[in-house]
Amino acid sequence: MYQLKVITASTRPSRKGPAVTNWILEMLKDESIFAVESLDLAQINLPFLDEPEHPDKRKYTKPHTFEWSAKIAPADAFIIVTPEYNFGYPAALKNALDFLYHEWNYKPVAFVSYGGGAGGTRAVQMLKIVANALKMVAITESVHLASFSKQITDGKFNAEAYQEKSAGKMIGELHRWTELMRSMRDAAPL
Secondary structure, three states, X not given: OEEEEEEEOOOOOOOOHHXXXXXXXXXXXXXXXXXXXXXXXXXXXXXXXXXXXXXXXXXXXXXXHHHHHHHHOOOOEEEEEEEOEOOEOOHHHHHHHHOOOHHHOOOEEEEEEEEOOOOOHHHHHHHHHHHHHOOOEEOOOOEEEEOHHHHXXXXXXXXXXXXXXXXXXXXXXXXXXXXXXXXXXXHOOO
């Protein structure tokens, strides 16, 4: 069984991300190939990067960095649920990514984005550059939820059929890349 971490990127008090994350978690509920853990950056509450050494050296000094590393290192794959802020992604997400390096390497990542008319597509495009720098594989299939807030009722995101289909394709492709990348990591451990 592969370890999948679903990361909720928004930390705003009025955020809608948890509703979207819960929808993805519900879709993953019947997946027998993934052991799923949800990681909420608002709850994890990392400070701004405060390690004296570059993360590629793994010379961590702060308890919160050791804890974050312990959550990310065993993962085989990731789904990042992110809003789009001013054509980009949240600072809390960039900070969380920057805290570590080796823990992200050679692992696939899928994106579920949400926002206004563009549905977070610009945020995902920027995230793909960062994922590449972390030696992650950003899969092509993703979910972009445009003008999504009208689909939330009582804190629950009510997906339309095409969104469910898009998410299903993304999860299937993430599984394929997870198998491939795991075999690659096993063949040449870091």
